[in-house]
Amino acid sequence: MLPRVIVYNAVSLDGRIDWFTPDVGLFYELAATWQEDATLAGSETLLTAEDQTAPEEELAEAPEPQPDDQRPLLVVVDSRARVRHWDYWKRQPYWRGVIVLCSRATPAEYLRLLQEHRIPCIVAGDDHVSLRPALEELNAHYGVQTVRVDSGGTLNGALLRAGLVDEVSVLLHPVLVGGTSPRSFYRAPDLTSAQGLISLKLIHQERLENDVLWLRYQVVKPSEGA
Ligand SMILES: NC(=O)c1ccc[n+]([C@@H]2O[C@H](COP(=O)([O-])OP(=O)(O)OC[C@H]3O[C@@H](n4cnc5c(N)ncnc54)[C@H](OP(=O)(O)O)[C@@H]3O)[C@@H](O)[C@H]2O)c1
Known part of the structure; x- marks a missing residue:
């Protein structure tokens, strides 16, 4: 669905x-x-918004997700492996977790990087992310019923x-x-x-x-x- x-x-x-x-x-x-349930953002929007100069030690600790956590997930379309500063995004207090949408063209090195950050990744589409199956998977596996595109x-x-x-x-x-x-x-x-x-x-x-x-x-x- x-x-x-x-x-x-x-x-x-x-x-x-x-x-x-x-x-x-x-x-x-x-x-x-x-x-x-999920905020969907493009890679360019994230790159525009992130403070790439923020030193690691000045980043707040990410709030631990709680079982009854009402915060949405941050879902990022990034088949071109552009967003790298994941510590920065994982520590933002607005979301309870991050998921990245990739395609079969996404470099394997990037999928490994996401794994190291323990960020789940949905692979859909050959070149760009195929958005329909990716959204269906967000619903089926993560219970996402409402997506606000930012x-x-x-x-x-x-x-x-x-x-x-x-x-x-x-x-x-x-x-x-x-x-x-x-x-x-x-x-x-x-x-x-x-x-x-x-x-x-x-x-x-x-x-x-x-x-x-x-x-x-x-x-x-x-x-x-x-
Ligand atoms: N005024 C507002 O309300 C508002 C809100 C948010 C953002 N913004 C501004 O918007 C600007 C960024 O906008 P933008 O349009 O340049 O970039 P964007 O929409 O943030 O990013 C482009 C995204 O589209 C994906 N994409 C492109 N073609 C696609 C396709 N055929 N199928 C699936 N995905 C596709 C790209 O995926 P890949 O990475 O996989 O290529 C990328 O993630 C920033 O300046 C930001 O500040 C304004």
Whole structure:
């Protein structure tokens, strides 16, 4: 079975995720809405966020996972073996554990590194991670029922194009960025037909501080009709 997948981003009015400074406190306060079992992140998002200079001795001890631990798992898509600073991520207090999604193209050396860190790895797909079976395995083996995607446009794009997203939620900031670089929260090859459009149904709207709008949309699956 597939878990329920929510894509959630802080965006400008033109759908971009760069240049402006989102209200991060508000972003994560609202992120708690979904009580996700797993936070799914792209490798680029992790590399952007991690403090690679943090000395080992200054990192807090990872809180021991408890049997009734309610914190989500951190699940990272990283078939290219890019994220290396696993001590840093394992010691973040927001997650009870880490799982990495790899493909058959992931170097064996990286799988060994994950093993040394005692990080479970799901291998799915030949080149990139095949997201559908990876999500099914998260559900079957780790009981993951709800996934909140905390990522940029690339992973969002792969999930959306694969029809794996149930909800798209944005914190719409009152700012326009402009530009021609592909830094929107949904990056994917241009459509070749309108059949690729994803229809949405507005399920929640709320005006928050500083004219930020919170919009939640249910993805209308093709079988449900537009
Ligand atoms: N504003 C917000 O709400 C928000 C939230 C989170 C992040 N961000 C920002 O977003 C930026 C990063 O975004 P990004 O779009 O560059 O990168 P990203 O989405 O974080 O990372 C790209 C991910 O997509 C995976 N991928 C690419 N094509 C795929 C495919 N066909 N099938 C399966 N997986 C695929 C890659 O996997 P491999 O590693 O296996 O190649 C990689 O893990 C950062 O600057 C971050 O700060 C903004």
